[in-house]
Amino acid sequence: MSVLVFEDQATASRAAASHIQSTIRIAVANRHRAVLGLATGATPRRVYAHLVELHRAGQLSFREVITYNLDEYYPIQPLDPRSYRAYMHDLLFSHVNIPPHQAHVLDGTVPEKFADQHCAQFDRWIAEDGGLDLQLLGIGRNGHIGFNEPGDLPLAEALALPTRFVELDTITRRDAARDFGGEDRVISGALTLGIASILAARSILILATGARKAEAVARALGGPMTYRLPASLLQSAASRVIWMLDLPAAAGLP
Numbered sequence: 001m002s003v004l005v006f007e008d009q010a011t012a013s014r015a016a017a018s019h020i021q022s023t024i025r026i027a028v029a030n031r032h033r034a035v036l037g038l039a040t041g042a043t044p045r046r047v048y049a050h051l052v053e054l055h056r057a058g059q060l061s062f063r064e065v066i067t068y069n070l071d072e073y074y075p076i077q078p079l080d081p082r083s084y085r086a087y088m089h090d091l092l093f094s095h096v097n098i099p100p101h102q103a104h105v106l107d108g109t110v111p112e113k114f115a116d117q118h119c120a121q122f123d124r125w126i127a128e129d130g131g132l133d134l135q136l137l138g139i140g141r142n143g144h145i146g147f148n149e150p151g152d153l154p155l156a157e158a159l160a161l162p163t164r165f166v167e168l169d170t171i172t173r174r175d176a177a178r179d180f181g182g183e184d185r186v187i188s189g190a191l192t193l194g195i196a197s198i199l200a201a202r203s204i205l206i207l208a209t210g211a212r213k214a215e216a217v218a219r220a221l222g223g224p225m226t227y228r229l230p231a232s233l234l235q236s237a238a239s240r241v242i243w244m245l246d247l248p249a250a251a252g253l254p
């Protein structure tokens with residue numbers, strides 16, 4: 001896997017935005033569309049701010065861009081400010097020229113008995129759009145990607161995980177406590193793109209900043225491939241993965 005280390009979060013975010021910009025340019029030139037998998041959380045906020053700046057400066061159009069978000073809490077209303085739909089609207093979709101029907105986020109309001117069907121449909125839509133040109137990822141302190149939480153699954157089963165409903169891990173709920181006003185108030189479920197869905201992307205950009213991520217980053221890059229640390233499964237797509245880190249997040253690397 002390629003690993004690029006930047007002095008600070010600001011520089012890493014700028015580099016990530018410019019990588020996304022060139023991915024869009026190349027995909028639109030070759031196939032008249034760019035299909036992006038987008039991530040939420042604190043880490044990519046500045047990346048979206050840069051993409052908006054590039055759009056405002058006339059250097060980036062989203063007209064031919066189709067997006068699929070990585071995950072969403074479940075159940076949640078899209079107008080709930082803690083939903084990832086609201087996050088994407090506030091930070092990106094409402095500031096750029098992406099046609100609304102091209103911006104997909106898993107639906108936190110789908111009735112429970114249809115959740116599996118909805119998730120399977122999300123994977124099909126991505127495939128029908130030609131697959132993801134780029135999947136943007138962050139990493140949880142427990143090594144999760146999307147909301148694929150650590151577990152004991154054998155490797156082959158973990159690599160085959162589709163988009164689905166999941167229960168959130170304790171560390172994830174602790175980290176989300178600030179957004180929800182307390183750990184016990186964090187929504188306990190989510191819909192997430194699966195490991196297989198993520199790994200199917202033509203390229204993967206994983207961004208990690210801050211000392212809190214250093215241990216997970218070091219294990220994902222240097223440890224064994226195991227679902228106990230879901231980000232380590234990116235090793236199976238090594239030639240298509242780029243890590244962008246700031247110095248504190250890279251502190252555990254040799």
Ligand code: GLP
Nearest residue numbers: 040041042043138139140146147
């Ligand atoms: C969140 C999201 C992930 C994200 C990760 C890290 O809970 N579901 O997609 O990458 O955890 O979040 P942050 O960037 O806030 O540290």
